[in-house]
Amino acid sequence: MTAPLDFESWSCPLPLRDYPSIIMGHGGGGKLSSDLVEHLFLPAFRNEALEELGDASVVAGQAGSIALSTDSFVVRPLFFPGGSIGELAVNGTLNDLAMAGARPRYLTAGFILEEGLPLAQLAAIVDRMAEAARTASVAIVTGDTKVVERGHGDGCYINTAGVGFVPAGVSVGPRRARSGDAVLLSGPIGDHGIAVMSVREGLTFETEIRSDTAALYPLVERMLEQPEMVHVLRDPTRGGVCASLNELAQASGVGIVIEETCIPARAEVEAACDLLGLDPLSVANEGKLLAIVAPGAADEVLTRMRAHPLGREAVRIGKVTAENAGIVAVRTALGALRVLTPPVGELLPRIC
């Protein structure tokens, strides 16, 4: 294994230097495509399986259950405070695996590039992906690049698919919430959505709001030390906590009541939401998780969560009820209950 590319002082290596921007030929499967693979993707993502350069990569499997997930990323802008499409593309798919209780192992990466994308920008994105993959100890083992004409894309879209191994004894799933279960949240909400929106809207705050993008499996692993305690895991991305809880209430056929005063959000995020007319409960997160756990296990799981940096601010936010199946309600500071209706679309499109 050679050293990863030094992107800090990166200058386009030969022969990429002849084409400082993406041209149609980079997606044609010929020499230009090979140059991109050989001089950019391979040095950045280097691992044995990828180096084979086969149509598919052959890796070790697992006899038990495996988890599969996929996500496409179309976030605008490509770079924002705290992250870029690169970290999202890696962490987002890894988190989907983690929410199935699976230890992420392998990723695939599919790029759809728009003609004219500066190669230096692609290199920066690829560098962020490589760093995120290293941090999470997963290998990007196979990939694909397509190029579309100028005006038919948006710089860079990335799809990743992930394979994870489910440890024996782990069985979490969206249908497993039961009446009496406690609802936990790993930390303050809305950071990712507001970080992206602040760039788009030109908002500035005293303290910069940064995306919370992070790979959550290390936290999940800690929570699953006693796997039977944890029934459901979900990362509240698009549509935020509101969309996630509504999906879980539907999938499990239960009601969910959360306490408004328990929902953590940074003051800057709340201020930005006020300004933009958004409910923090509906704003996207990229490094938080919701957990629904057995009634007696809440304190113990919370303790485990708080012992990990990604769950330091974890709180109990509510509980699962038998009544009002499929409905999520919020108890306000004044004690009134309001129904938290699922969002119709997304308040902030192109957030991931």
Place this chain on the structure above:
Amino acid sequence: MTAPLDFESWSCPLPLRDYPSIIMGHGGGGKLSSDLVEHLFLPAFRNEALEELGDASVVAGQAGSIALSTDSFVVRPLFFPGGSIGELAVNGTLNDLAMAGARPRYLTAGFILEEGLPLAQLAAIVDRMAEAARTASVAIVTGDTKVVERGHGDGCYINTAGVGFVPAGVSVGPRRARSGDAVLLSGPIGDHGIAVMSVREGLTFETEIRSDTAALYPLVERMLEQPEMVHVLRDPTRGGVCASLNELAQASGVGIVIEETCIPARAEVEAACDLLGLDPLSVANEGKLLAIVAPGAADEVLTRMRAHPLGREAVRIGKVTAENAGIVAVRTALGALRVLTPPVGELLPRIC
């Protein structure tokens, strides 16, 4: 398992009917996204793993080697003689697995839809994908949908990633070609590229040229009955036979000589190539494979191939040499040798 959707007489089911075209909200993770999943993707792709609607799908693994592959599809137009982006998205990724000798098992599907795409068109694409997956006996187990604003996409881009199980004893790979090996081709070349190009250029032929899109694993399975005979498999897609053979010559560090008179192509394809100034050897295929096999095994492997409908017209086209490592040469009808240089870009962009 309920019956698949009847797309022949398909009319948009409620509540999709309220939105005859894709709008931004279909990618927002809220109710509109759920409607799309519940009323279109789920009925079309229905299987147990997908029905869980988790962030990831949990399926059975395999203890030995598994193969992973991914491909994004940006073909224009979305529908063409003999196929659509739907069949390509399924068969293309399955074939990448098959070229690693792996039996395809699971697919993921990521859609990037452009605002304004008619829902009926998406339904037709999804129906083609579902049919291709059924034909190949694989399950589409998890997916994702993003929507981009009008003018930022091109109707529909699809990424698929695949997981396949490599049978014990199988070990094919691009680096395994050896001097003396025979080069086999499963049938006539250029059908896919010319089928797509004929629509774009408004060309008509006496006999319609149809894409050869097909899932190749059933043919591969037959060829691998004696796995040690087969060293390399490759489907010559983008860049055609020319790009594939050059990649293999490079990867294995060998020379390859093919006989021009042995390369099969339909008369209509040759005529279209003449008209368009293309070399059939550089035109994309989506249902053909190249095989590099042990010297003494060529006849037996060819017999196996010809016994399968996908390999009925299989031929031996050349051999692997120790000299001229990394170079592919064509022996012309007159006996002269010309170097088959790898394409720089793609003669026909957006072919898959």
